[in-house]
Amino acid sequence: MNATASGSLTVKELSKKTWSDFEAVLGTNGGARGCWCMHWRLSIAEWTEGKGEGNKRAMSRLAQRDPAPGVVVYENDTPVAWCSLGPRSSFPRLERSPLLANIDDEPVCAITCVFVQKKRRGSGLLPAILEAVCEYAASAGYPAAEGYPIEPRAGKRAGADTAMTGIASAFLDAGFSEVARPRADRPIMRRKLRAAR
Template identity: 85%
Template sequence: MNAHGKQKTSGSLTVKELSEKTWNDFETVLGDNGGARGCWCMHWRLSIAEWTEGKGEGNKKAMSRLARREPAPGVIVYDEDAPVAWCSLGPRSSFPRLERSPLLSSIDDEPVCALACVFVHKGRRGSGLLPAVLEAVCGYAASAGYTTAEGYPVEPADGRRAGADTAMTGIASAFLKAGFSEVARPRKDRPIMRRRLG
């Protein structure tokens, strides 16, 4: 990480923490809908009632408050200077709804960097960018002191394409390409995957 909070990674992708300085880039990646359905990446951080009540502007304000705190709630990934992806990450305890999820509950006591959301800008979807995004995010997580990254991707059945609201946690094939291995499969379309860092 250099003095500007920017980390050079393999290829041309770089990573910056979400902060007031990078907020406009976060908005660019998530678009007018705040990702999907006014989420603004608060899905795993709030109860369903809180999330629904804040849908849209309320969730955006909640994430804006998190962006002003340490540690950063996630990172923006850039291709050259263009913001192309967002990843919400941190210890599992940062994501209370993930912790309470009967589907994605902790499989053991290992401390992990949870990659709770991986969102690619709509103009770059389908371009095969996701494995490189995950690679860049893992580089950041390792530099932040994490030893294991954990993801919760979907594995669409029969080659179907997942929509933005179902693919918010990433696609399993991209995680495999980025060096993750399946450690559990609580449902046939939802593996839990990990990668050792460092």
């Protein structure tokens, strides 16, 4: 499945065709600190060694494989966000995380990064992005989507590197429910998905 639409948002898999749009969303730094969305896919040593161009090359290789490592989200043909997703097994660092350990054996679509283009942050677009991503995940056959957002303390704002997994309130607005809370600021949230007709 390559593209799905939710309202005014369209979702397309990351591939050679959408690579320049992915770059436009992540910017010259590749998201936060040269990550290029390899944080959950590599050990900390591998991630640090590849920081910047190395991580970018690694993601470029993943973008040429099936399944796609994530989706670019568009609003009226303009790329506005990136979402890294797939089975938990695609994210070795997530699988090893004592904080975000697997809570059961349900085959979820893990949403590990939701990166909104800088000029669109704070616009209230995140719940709609998550809705579009869930439609994509349902069309790909996943029974549930699972997110690992941050819940900033009252009056505090999360920075780009801590907010990469999303904000808990946006997940709630997109129909997710909390299924675990391993730390005060880190809920694990899920949403049941309906199969595409």
